[in-house]
Amino acid sequence: MLCKICKSKGRRNKAVIYLRHHRLALCKEHFIEWFERQTEKAIKEFKMFRREEKVLVAVSGGKDSLSLWFALHRLGYETYGFHISLGIEGWNYSQKSLEVCRRFSERIGRPLLVFNLKEEFGYSIEEIAEGSGRKDVCSVCGTFKRYLMNKIAREKDFRVVATGHNLDDESALLLSNVMRWELGYLGRQYPVLPEEGGFARKVKPFCFLTEKETVSYAILNGIEFMETGCPNAKEATSKTYKQALAFLEHEMPGTKLRFYKEFLRKARPLFEKELKKELELNECEICGMPTTAPVCSVCRTLQRLREC
Ligand code: SF4
Ligand code: ZN
Numbered sequence: 001m002l003c004k005i006c007k008s009k010g011r012r013n014k015a016v017i018y019l020r021h022h023r024l025a026l027c028k029e030h031f032i033e034w035f036e037r038q039t040e041k042a043i044k045e046f047k048m049f050r051r052e053e054k055v056l057v058a059v060s061g062g063k064d065s066l067s068l069w070f071a072l073h074r075l076g077y078e079t080y081g082f083h084i085s086l087g088i089e090g091w092n093y094s095q096k097s098l099e100v101c102r103r104f105s106e107r108i109g110r111p112l113l114v115f116n117l118k119e120e121f122g123y124s125i126e127e128i129a130e131g132s133g134r135k136d137v138c139s140v141c142g143t144f145k146r147y148l149m150n151k152i153a154r155e156k157d158f159r160v161v162a163t164g165h166n167l168d169d170e171s172a173l174l175l176s177n178v179m180r181w182e183l184g185y186l187g188r189q190y191p192v193l194p195e196e197g198g199f200a201r202k203v204k205p206f207c208f209l210t211e212k213e214t215v216s217y218a219i220l221n222g223i224e225f226m227e228t229g230c231p232n233a234k235e236a237t238s239k240t241y242k243q244a245l246a247f248l249e250h251e252m253p254g255t256k257l258r259f260y261k262e263f264l265r266k267a268r269p270l271f272e273k274e275l276k277k278e279l280e281l282n283e284c285e286i287c288g289m290p291t292t293a294p295v296c297s298v299c300r301t302l303q304r305l306r307e308c
């Protein structure tokens with residue numbers, strides 16, 4: 001298959017990727033160009049951040065977050081990486097992830113901020129989950145990651161935090177929220193969550209790009225990333241929703257993009273009202289971070305662990 005853009009310019013370059021739902025075959029150069037243009041388009045469409053704002057990019061060491069850091073850096077934004085070292089020993093995951101992030105930060109010559117959970121709190125994420133009697137490590141991990149992103153953004157004076165969530169993540173999250181009719185979550189699901197009540201603005205510039213596209217972008221740019229993923233990922237229920245959507249996508253190309261885009265356009269404004277009802281924030285009595293309870297859930301969890 002030939003690159004469509006090269007062909008239109010009278011050149012016969014072979015395509016390295018075929019984007020089925022866009023019916024687009026592209027060579028390396030034009031795929032990278034297309035990918036970065038899509039990223040910039042999402043940033044502008046949802047007014048995620050302005051050129052003069054510094055952006056904190058949450059990086060795990062995986063393909064999505066490192067591709068995001070790379071794309072934003074190439075697009076000329078002032079980026080800083082932020083990595084949370086979770087203390088996961090299985091497969092040497094946390095240590096390897098940190099090394100990958102460090103090497104990447106050196107490659108692009110941008111600073112990497114690191115928060116080491118075990119050093120700062122005294123426990124790994126698995127110990128925290130176990131000690132608080134929660135079987136689902138991922139949901140505890142999600143709470144701690146969100147908390148730390150907000151805390152570091154606040155302390156280091158960042159108004160924007162960017163994450164590498166892609167279309168596969170967003171459509172799977174949407175499906176899971178719809179399945180349980182989580183009205184508050186449906187109201188909150190958006191490519192940009194505004195800066196509010198002490199929380200930094202959260203943005204997802206890859207929300208319309210698929211996992212296949214982010215991994216291709218990483219590989220074509222020679223980005224070294226963690227291929228194994230976290231050993232706890234097998235427990236994540238989002239996998240089942242992703243598989244269901246992959247089946248639908250295979251049968252009906254474009255389903256994922258349509259599902260998510262039409263939700264943003266038609267349904268999400270209806271659920272937004274729920275969001276306003278739910279969020280009444282005050283400061284946590286211990287750490288001062290915004291919370292709906294007198295003490296935030298992270299401080300409560302840590303308190304309980306220390307009392308054991
Ligand atoms: Fe955290 Fe679960 Fe992701 Fe591992 S798979 S990093 S435990 S959310
Ligand atoms: Zn081309």
Ligand code: ZN
Pocket residue numbers: 284285286287288289295296297298299300
């Ligand atoms: Zn707190």
